[in-house]
Amino acid sequence: MKHFINGIIKENPVLVLMLGLCPVLAVSGTVRDAAGMGVAVIFVLTCSNIVISLIKNWVPSQLRIPIFIIVISTFVTINDYTMQAYFPELYKVLGVFVPLIVVNCIILARAEAFASRHSVSASILDGLGIGIGFTLAVVAMGAIREALGSGTILGKTIIGESFRENSVLLMILPPGAFLVIAFLMAGMNKWVKK
Amino acid sequence: MKNAFKLAIKLLIICVISAGALALVYNKTQPVIEEMKRKKLKSNLRSVFKNAVRFETIKEDTLWHAFDESDSLIGIAFKAYPRGYGGPIETLVGVKLDGKITGIIIASPSEGLKETPGLGLKVREKWFTDQFVEKKKEDLLLKKDGGTLDAITAATISSRAVVRGVADGLERYLK
Secondary structure, eight states: OHHHHHHHTTTOTTTTSOOSHHHHHHHTTSHHHHHHHHHHHHHHHHHHHHHHHHTTTTSOGGGHHHHHHHHHHHHHHHHHHHHHHHOHHHHHHHGGGTGGGGGOHHHHHHIIIIITTSOHHHHHHHHHHHHHHHHHHHHHHHHHHHHHHHSEETTEEOSOHHHHHTOOGGGGSHHHHHHHHHHHHHHHHHHHOO | OHHHHHHHHHHHHHHHHHHHHHHHHHHHHHHHHHHHHHHHHHHHHHHHOTTOSEEEEEETTTEEEEEOTTOOEEEEEEEEOOBOSSSBOOEEEEEETTSOEEEEEEOOGGGTOOSOTTTGGGGGSHHHHHTTTTOOGGGOOBGGGTSSBOOOTTOHHHHHHHHHHHHHHHHHHOO
8 A cells, every 4th residue: 555655655656756858848737637647657557567568577687678678668569559459539639649658667667666666456456556647647737738828627628718819828838847847846845745 | 609699589589478468568559459449540641521412432542532421423532641840740630522521530649640749730620720711722821921821920931831741742642
């Protein structure tokens, strides 16, 4: 249980470990994109953690990085095909961001730092915890950026029509992502390190 | 030496397992994906050209002829790829023989559209694409350029690209 909670707050991959920020900045323009990305990351992270934990004693230490990458990219591709075939609506929304999970360093970092040293059950919990921590952070960013930048949440107008028409365009552009993540990190630092 | 050989074998094993798993998933999902693409194209053609009941492919994935109930030619549908802000904007256009547009549909990001989310990506929105309906080639100009079509706020390049792409396509295919 400790491992599970750990990933959500104390070692939140985005706001505390600051890993894999690239996709976080890129997909947090709307809540829907952010949530879809989060789900895909939870799937890949948990699966790769399980497999890597299972084969950890068999993998020679010189080869661990290439092997981890192969395992991760296999799951990402499986995820990509499956989504495309059976969840075309979700896939349509996420598009290019799904294959980009391969280069998300949270997943490699957890493989290296956690799954290759812990039991399968602990690795599952860690994968879920970190994955959910990632999802919460991205969705929070998505909500803030979408609300301020487009005046909507999940495509529904909030605050009012006049705000929607004159929203803070900057927030859905890349600089908005940097601003929001900076404020979230500052808040997290104050709250967690107290 | 012996050690290096062992490492290579281990890496090979992992790669083989991974390739096998991928091949399995690919075989299972690919027919579904292909089928979906075909259906998607069909429904897209239908929605840009509501009066047509049958389409005949003239050029694979580029040009179609549209026929009505009595099987007479009533128009064409074509794909245009104008250059937008991030790359080509795949646009499917239906047009009657008299040169009036019946509808346009713009491909989604997963189909390769690279416009900026929240800005250029809005070219896919209904209010924007609906503006083209019943327009002729001469009418295809943004208000900014002296025409009648509304551009998307802060995404003039993408808006203009679509307008030009549709106009160029009409020029090329409608003779």
